[in-house]
Amino acid sequence: MSQPTTEEAPSKPTKKTANDYAFGKLLGEGSFSNVYLAKDVKAQREYAIKVCDKMHIIREKKAELIQREKQVMTIISHHRSDVAPFFVNLYATFQDSERLYFVMTYAPSGELLKLLNFHKTFNKETCRFYAGEILQALIHLHNLKIVHRDLKPENILLNEFGHVLITDFGSAKIMSSNEKADLPEPEKSNSDDPTSNKQSRKNSFVGTAQYVSPEVLQGKYSIVGPPADLWAFGCVIYQFLTGSSPFNGPNEYLIFQKIIKINYDFPPDFDSEAKDIVENLLRLEPGERLGSRDTDRYTSIKSHEFFHGIDFDVLHKQDPPSFD
Numbered sequence: 001m002s003q004p005t006t007e008e009a010p011s012k013p014t015k016k017t018a019n020d021y022a023f024g025k026l027l028g029e030g031s032f033s034n035v036y037l038a039k040d041v042k043a044q045r046e047y048a049i050k051v052c053d054k055m056h057i058i059r060e061k062k063a064e065l066i067q068r069e070k071q072v073m074t075i076i077s078h079h080r081s082d083v084a085p086f087f088v089n090l091y092a093t094f095q096d097s098e099r100l101y102f103v104m105t106y107a108p109s110g111e112l113l114k115l116l117n118f119h120k121t122f123n124k125e126t127c128r129f130y131a132g133e134i135l136q137a138l139i140h141l142h143n144l145k146i147v148h149r150d151l152k153p154e155n156i157l158l159n160e161f162g163h164v165l166i167t168d169f170g171s172a173k174i175m176s177s178n179e180k181a182d183l184p185e186p187e188k189s190n191s192d193d194p195t196s197n198k199q200s201r202k203n204s205f206v207g208t209a210q211y212v213s214p215e216v217l218q219g220k221y222s223i224v225g226p227p228a229d230l231w232a233f234g235c236v237i238y239q240f241l242t243g244s245s246p247f248n249g250p251n252e253y254l255i256f257q258k259i260i261k262i263n264y265d266f267p268p269d270f271d272s273e274a275k276d277i278v279e280n281l282l283r284l285e286p287g288e289r290l291g292s293r294d295t296d297r298y299t300s301i302k303s304h305e306f307f308h309g310i311d312f313d314v315l316h317k318q319d320p321p322s323f324d
């Protein structure tokens with residue numbers, strides 16, 4: 001995709017256009033978008049602008065995904081939390097004849113995955129810090145009745161101070177008000193094997209293979225709620241401490257088999273408190289995952305030994321642990 005240009009006059013005087021920004025370097029490429037660093041010419045503020053090619057979106061049938069991403073980011077941006085400012089916000093959207101533009105918070109420190117890969121693993125202190133911020137973000141998100149459904153280290157960016165900024169809401173689900181978010185009732189299924197029954201095979205899963213929850217894999221979409229993110233949260237804690245996700249394999253089929261059998265191992269030196277929290281998050285039944293039955297979210301996770309001594313409400317003001 002070439003560098004964007006403005007091609008249409010603004011329809012309303014207040015509406016932003018690409019002319020309001022000086023586009024800089026390419027920050028990254030998605031499957032149907034490019035993200036550029038850009039400066040608001042008037043305000044002299046930096047943003048990340050995601051530029052999506054309309055034809056590509058239509059060809060790949062991604063219009064719904066883009067629409068949902070915009071909808072969810074708008075909700076989050078309108079309901080900011082003082083104690084969980086851990087999201088990439090959406091500041092403006094506009095379009096020209098060929099492209100859609102999303103003006104978002106710029107995350108100068110890049111992906112948390114890169115930081116993790118650079119250091120191979122996080123020590124317990126660093127893990128507790130990032131996991132604590134992610135948990136605060138999940139509490140806020142779930143209070144807004146939004147399930148991310150694709151939580152993973154690639155979708156966790158870092159701001160200039162090294163704090164978490166969760167992004168990529170294309171797979172998110174907004175729960176209707178009558179949906180029971182906390183205690184999903186298990187659905188009847190003929191088979192536990194996601195690849196062996198016709199119904200499941202029809203369902204293409206949302207999310208990323210290694211982090212996808214069993215209920216999503218088994219096509220039990222009506223019960224997919226906040227516990228799907230708690231599952232991914234368990235995978236992420238495991239990955240922080242070991243350097244790789246718990247469920248791995250040469251292909252998606254084998255990864256899925258491991259997930260539905262909860263087939264994973266801990267290295268011998270894995271911290272015992274971390275082991276307990278991961279085991280309690282990686283439960284087959286969504287309603288049995290640690291936190292899923294809390295009325296005041298997620299007190300049972302926050303009070304777990306693993307997080308002992310963490311003051312969740314001030315994490316955003318603290319310095320991230322140093323690596324030396």
Ligand code: ATP
Nearest residue numbers: 027028029030031032033035048104105106107168
């Ligand atoms: P896909 O669309 O295939 O799921 P993706 O979600 O990573 O991929 P984008 O959201 O378009 O796609 O992001 C592309 C890349 O741009 C990301 O991998 C990230 O490195 C970078 N990026 C995205 N948002 C920001 C941001 N707010 N600040 C800094 N870099 C960003």
